[in-house]
Amino acid sequence: MSEAVQLPSLTLADLSQAIAKSRTRFKVDEDIDLNRYVKLWREDESWQGTKHRAMTLILRTRGCTWDYQHGCTMCGYFVDTAHRKVNADQLVAQWRAAAAEHKGESILKIYTGGNFLDPAEVMDDARRTIVAEASRLFKLVIVESRPEYCTPARLREVEDACRANGSHFMVALGLESSSDEVCDKAINKGYGFRHFVEAAKACREAGVGVKTYLLLKPPFLTEEETVEDIVRSIADCAPHSDIISVNPTNVQKFTLVETLWKDREYRSPWLWSVLEVLRRGKPAAASAVLKSDPVGGGSKRGAHNCGRCDEEVLGHIESYNTTQDIAFVEAAGAVECSCKPLYRAVRRLEGFMTGSAWVD
Amino acid sequence: MLNVQGRDAAARSGLLDLGERKVEFPAMLWVDGEMAPSESHWEPVLAARPNPAALVVTTARFSDAGPTAVAGQLVLPRTLEAVPAMSEGRVRLAPLGSSVSVFHGAAALFRNPRRFAPAVAAARTEAAYSRLLYAPGLGEPSQLAVLAYAGIDVFDAVPLSLAAAEGRYLTSHGSFAAATLERPECVCPACGGEAPNSFTEAEVRRHNQYAALQELGAVRNAIRNGQLRELVEARVRSHPELTALLRRIDAHGPQVEERSPIVRRSRVFANTKESLRRADVARFRERVRDRYQPRTQAPILLLLPCSHRKPYSRSRTHRAILDTVWESGAGGLVHDVIVTSPLGLVPRELELTYPAAHYDVPVTGDWDADEGAMIRELLSSLLKKRAYGRVVSHLPQHTYRLVADLLPAGHVVTCEGPDATKPHELTRLGAVLRSFAKDLGRGSMRDVLRGRLHGLATYQFGAEAADKLFEGVQVQGKWPTGKVHIGIDQLAMLPTDRGFLSLTIDGGERIARTGKYCVEIEDFPVTGSIFAVGVKGADPDIRVGDEVVVTHGGDVRAVGVAAMTGPEMVEMRRGEAVKVRHHV
Known part of the structure; x- marks a missing residue:
């Protein structure tokens, strides 16, 4: 009398619909000045074994092309995009306003809430101008892009422009997970591991560096499943990456993750999980830099533990990021806290439930 | 198949018959790997991998198909449909075998009584009568009575382990920090009369399991004795949220009302x-x-x-x-x-x-x-x-x-x-x-007696059928008994033990003309009880304990007392539907 029952899987359209529904309360600001960038800040960044000052710039563009049709379950960056055409002149004006703020930083990171290499978003003329001017000011220029925009011609163009000024170019690829099933069913990413590998190879061939983002704890995965998934993903993407950055999911506004979180169906990952993927992933990461900057770490919307041990653990992670010395991760793992038994129980038991076994 | 032996509110007790094994419900699924060796034989078992003791086996995330199921085991798929937020607030039940429905996301919903009460009502309605309702992640002892009352039949021990990991010592009357319990308070084998403040996580977990097992027994007995509501009202006092939940369940009560017997003897x-x-x-x-x-x-x-x-x-x-x-x-x-x-x-x-x-x-x-x-x-x-x-x-x-x-x-x-x-x-x-x-x-x-019997009939059958029954009748007897007859033909009588009128075949003929309280059966001669498998249709107003008329194609075949609700006897394929008093 045993019966295995088949349920129909949710399709991409179902997930896209649920993502769209989470956004119904988001209103586009029609009065934004399209000649102004969104945000700019400065931070320390380690590159090639030394510490550098870095400037991070968020440009306001029309937004992510994938996001127009589908969107990802955890991504709320569309709130900073214009949702209408931003022309090349406006983009260059934004960039020049930011460039005027340059105070000797050697690394520039440009994010758009979309894809810097997507010509529909950042027009060819604007991209060429920005890269040419930026490579004169910075030693390294990092932009983010989906793999479909990493064409050999475009990569060669940006790399040549940088090299001409003695600078380097790096593309950050948001792989999230090397499991196509996770990307498909938990993230709605719209591409798979082979697309990442193709793009990374194209970057390498053009002399462009590769930074890979992995997503710790997309929705619908248990703490146990995501730890195993990310440890595997680190090993899978290491041969194609110069930097691997593990991003713990943070709960961003108007996302499906936020809907689940408000329904008490989702909890951001524990910092104990961040430590475990760094510790277990490090040997397989080999020559690549393996790091993690938990956005909103220690807060309810970011990766967090119980609130008592968060600060100490985060301090160790930050020291590890800049030194790459795994002893800091081990020291953090040895922090004694009463939330550890609960974390272990969640790891053992969450698989028996739907939704989150534990919410704060 | 379900063999229902007791009913109270939306709760039922009995046996789930899986052929090779029988499982008593309400049931607690003990979690594989979380049991002390001395209790590792407790059944049924919830497991992540097929093993001989397992009753329910979960699959990996996103997996539609289960692992190869062993006979007598049920496979619990974990798909995205399971997430309430993905199903636009609608409760989605996944089938677990043919006799159990899984109320996915129940534990997340439970954290919000305002949303949980309508959700559990909808889940109970959707699971109908022929399937048990399993709420993964729910099963703390103080919650068992109220959840059973709302219609949940199967629980699991996951929350017992989570509580232990937090150092929470569970009892039927609430949850307490083990560290604050300086005096012995429980004599279960895990506690052995020791004070909980020195317990390890495993000891607290083992106690929590015994506390749930004991409360499960209390709930099963209360259902059989018609005392579940009294147990529920006592238990929900342990936490304002449980009391709030009971009030909200009462406000979403149609499925509880339908399943509550109309006549019974319990206080x-x-x-x-x-x-x-x-x-x-x-x-x-x-x-x-x-x-x-x-x-x-x-x-x-x-x-x-x-x-x-x-x-x-x-x-x-x-x-x-x-x-x-x-x-x-x-x-x-x-x-x-x-x-x-x-x-x-x-x-x-x-x-x-x-x-x-x-x-x-x-x-x-x-x-x-x-x-x-x-x-x-x-x-x-x-x-x-x-x-x-x-x-x-x-x-x-x-x-x-x-x-x-x-x-x-x-x-x-x-x-x-x-x-x-x-x-x-x-x-x-x-x-x-x-x-x-x-x-x-x-x-x-005599007029006073007639008025009383007729008035009772309006409450019991509705005014239309009652007026039909009392057309031109005589009454005799002395309150609190009475007989309704026409000439020498008796139509109904009032026995003191039920407080409801009992019909004769002649009385049944009169009620049947209104279509009320009728159970339509397949064409077979009635010799004893009517079983659900032979029921073709039934008045949805019929409650357990109601006086009903058994008909086939307009002919009265019998009169008796409903042992199931109208919708239940239509849906179920097994069990006694009507206890027959008289048949033609």
Whole structure:
């Protein structure tokens, strides 16, 4: 009398619909000045074994092309995009306003809430101008892009422009997970591991560096499943990456993750999980830099533990990021806290439930 | 297949028959790997991998197909459909074998009583009668009774382990930090009379499992004895959120009402504010308001207080009052109606029914605002249904003041103090009734009996079917019994133990003409009980304990008592549907 029952899987359209529904309360600001960038800040960044000052710039563009049709379950960056055409002149004006703020930083990171290499978003003329001017000011220029925009011609163009000024170019690829099933069913990413590998190879061939983002704890995965998934993903993407950055999911506004979180169906990952993927992933990461900057770490919307041990653990992670010395991760793992038994129980038991076994 | 042996509210107890194995429900799924070796034989088991002891095996995330299932095992797929937020707020049930439905996301929903109550009602309705409802992640001992009451049949031990990991020591009356418990309080094998404040996580976990096992036993017995509501009201006191949940379940009650027996013998303890809203009590009041019709000729409405002993007419209070009425010569002129809580208003003819004959309420002598409003509503509805020539209040003063403004001008107050049985109050009542009897004549006790039986029938079958049953009949007997007949053919009788009319085949013919309370069966000769498998259709108003007429193609085949609700006997393929009393 045993019966295995088949349920129909949710399709991409179902997930896209649920993502769209989470956004119904988001209103586009029609009065934004399209000649102004969104945000700019400065931070320390380690590159090639030394510490550098870095400037991070968020440009306001029309937004992510994938996001127009589908969107990802955890991504709320569309709130900073214009949702209408931003022309090349406006983009260059934004960039020049930011460039005027340059105070000797050697690394520039440009994010758009979309894809810097997507010509529909950042027009060819604007991209060429920005890269040419930026490579004169910075030693390294990092932009983010989906793999479909990493064409050999475009990569060669940006790399040549940088090299001409003695600078380097790096593309950050948001792989999230090397499991196509996770990307498909938990993230709605719209591409798979082979697309990442193709793009990374194209970057390498053009002399462009590769930074890979992995997503710790997309929705619908248990703490146990995501730890195993990310440890595997680190090993899978290491041969194609110069930097691997593990991003713990943070709960961003108007996302499906936020809907689940408000329904008490989702909890951001524990910092104990961040430590475990760094510790277990490090040997397989080999020559690549393996790091993690938990956005909103220690807060309810970011990766967090119980609130008592968060600060100490985060301090160790930050020291590890800049030194790459795994002893800091081990020291953090040895922090004694009463939330550890609960974390272990969640790891053992969450698989028996739907939704989150534990919410704060 | 389900073998249901006990029913109370939306809860059932019995055996889930999987061929190779039988599982008693309500059931707790013990988690593979979380049991101490000495209890590792406890069944049934929830496991992540197939193993010989497992009953339910979970699959990996996103997986539609299960691992290869072993005979007697159920595979629990974990797909995105399981997430409530993905299904636009609708409850989605996944089948687990053919006899269990999984209420996915129940644990997340439970964290929000406002959303959980309607969700569990919807889940219970969707799982209908032929499937058990499994709520993954729910099963703390203090929650078992209220969750079973709402219709959840299967729990698991995951929350027992999570609580232990937090150092929470669980009991049927709440959750406590083990570290704060300095004195021994439990004698289960895990505690062994030791104080919990020195326990390891594994020791707390083992105790939590014993506490859940013990409470599961209490819940199973309460269901079989019709005492689940009393257990629930005791348990929800352990946390405001559980009390809030019970109130919300009561507000989303149709599926609890449908499943609550209409006639039974167990007592009702109306101990709490929530007792006012329990489904079977609320149903009584609604029926008195909406279905019941006073079919009496009596010109005098006499309002009386309730008594501690039930039925009222056997109590010392009511015997003293009824003797006074009889001696006054107005016995054949009076329609007596009892004012009470939590039932509101009990016309004399309903005093033998459930729960009027079965409730106990802590008597303090005053009504709170909710009770007052409910009594006033029902009395207003009665006064709208029938114009009484005379209205007499023999209510204690505090009750009289509650309803005085509703009574018609010229009503007479015969009790002026707090105690209606004091000799001077009874003397006044007798004097007033005697003077009325002088004006109105003596009336007839037989008419009073007819009015009572007919009025009871309106409550039991609805006014249309009751009026059909009583067309041109004679009655005989002495309250609290009675017979309804036409010539030498008996149609119905009132046995004191049920408080409902029992039909004969001839009585059944009359009810059947209205289509009410009929169970349509396949074409077979009736020799004993009717089983669900032979039922083709049934009046959805039928509740467990109702008097029903068994028909086939318009012919009455039998009369008897429903052992299932109408929808249940149509859906189920197994079990006794009607206990037959007479067949053709």
